[in-house]
Amino acid sequence: MRLKVNGRQVEAKEGTLLLDLVEVPTLCHHHHTETKGLCRLCLVEVNGRLLPACATQAQEGMEVRTDTEDLKALRRTLLEWLALSTDLSQAPALLELLEAHQGQPQRWGSLPVTRREREPIRDNPFFLRDYAKCVNCRRCVDACGDGIMGVYALTLEDRGLLAHPTTPLDRPLPGTPCVFCGNCVQVCPTGALRPLSMEV
């Protein structure tokens, strides 16, 4: 099967994810979780439409563009907004990406309410829940629930910019079905969930 990526012919197997064929960043997608299409960093243009590469399969005759000026502006802006709203200090890969895209978060001014104000939650001996660093990619919620464990110790709180993971009834983790398997920590891309052993 053949398709065009940025004008070049590419051979691919039917059903391959575009994400595996093209060079685009992603944040929410993880091969162990079902999360996809949320962060929009992997958006590409397919026959003129914006589609997430992590949730789109290659098809015969597709014309895919990954590098239009509009897509570059979108990725740069999104990274800037993340840096503006969230503490990315434990997410070196994202900071590198921001730099590679020549992001300047300060050009947007400031936000009166951000995620940064959240206090870390220390409710168990194993890991920290530091939602000031959480971008709400939901990998942890999925890993705990439908994706890997089927334990359902995590869910989501609130809407909009302040949406983030929480526990059922906002209980401390030891009071939930959590079995401390560590999968949520494994899949967290920003250090919002991190082992206490790494804390000094």
Next chain:
Amino acid sequence: MEKPSLLPLLDARLPLTEEGVAEAARLAGVPLAQAWGVVRYYPRYRGLPQGRLLVDDPVARARGFARLLEGADGTHPPLGLEALSPIHVRIEGRERYVEHQGHRVPFQEFRLPFHLGRGERLLPPEPILDLEAYRRRGGLEGLKGLLEGRLSPVGLIQAVEEAGLLGRGGAAFPTHIKMRAVAQGAPPKYLVVNADESEPGNFKDRFLLEHHPYLVLEGALLAALATGASRVFLYVRDEFEAAIQGLEKAIAELKEAGRLPVPTEVFRSGGLYICGEETALLESMEGKRAEPRLKPPFPVEKGLWGRPTLVQNVETLANLPLILKEGPGTWRQKEPKLFSISGDVARPGLYELPLGTPLEDAVRMAGGEPGELRAVLLGGAAGVFTRELTFPLRYRERLPLGAGAIVAFGQGVDLWEVLLGLVEFFREESCGKCFPCPLGTAVQVEMVRRRERSKALVQDLAQTLKGSLCGLGQSAYWAYQSLLEVEGAA
């Protein structure tokens, strides 16, 4: 397969306790985590704001919002009361009232005043609140024809295609394409009437539900029979209590009269703007947070409980009996559309006009002086400011009609104040599922506050919001961008 939905189970346990949430989760057969995520999503489970609340709509924003706020304990999202704006609601415990001209009317009794509606085809000259009155006006004839075999399901879809009916919820998608897709799907299939109108400036569906419930129901039943749907759900905005009661009475009467061929019920919506997005709507019916799904698959293939589902707007369905009555050709010649007109016009209200009517004629009909306006907000929050008043009100033109809101603003109005209301609305209503929308709508509010006019910034804002998962984020910058154009043209 179908399970008891979580939302009604939670509703029955208000005000919620931890035990109540746990019990609802158990009865719905879902993890406590899912139930808690739902409780922490919908405002009504978190506890309603209390006191006298100013309804925050574009008209109130144009009437000196800061001064109006002084007499209120807070704000309430738009309720389709723009023709009466500024208006207050009062919430005392679980009781909700509309405060209008010195009167306090409970939500379950408050209907939009009937004199606000002006039309002749979709909008009959009197409210039709019992079956006999509906029959006297020729109602149920289409349904009868279908039930008695004078019209086939295929023939009905054919008629909708010939009429060229486009969805009236805002997206203007050809109705027959969705109907045919569901008709071809394997049963069980469902029909969901999207009656969650929450767009600032729009009150057409609210009016139809409150004053013409039989028309809406006949349209829904026709669509259900045409597509082979085995159940009809009316997903009605929770605040439209009078409409919900009227619909339930009408459903009971139709059943009693043997004219309810498909089981039909009202589902109280989640009460948020995003609940009107068709996939978010389905999620909430399934007892989840009302968050949009990735498309494809589309609801016509995988909708409610994974089954083929036709989701249609109230006004769209209300047109089906009319298309049958008049014949698709006649209907098409003067395609009726409902326009909610409010703001600086002498007679705000709901107007039925043929598509193609120039915007200035619509404004004039409502008693506005086109020459004296600063701008018109066309289409609602997901709409645009324009000064182009010769513009023909038609789908697929340069400007979006949306669901048909027209808000007129006179010379004294500070349009940036109105815009601030709109962008705050988007920030509040963003579900937070994808990244561009919650971030972009929050950044946008600050940009509008400081009256940012940098083309580069607004361009990047627009480009990024365009990448949102659903229409809410994708359209959140239209009003902002259009106001800059209007300013540039002034």
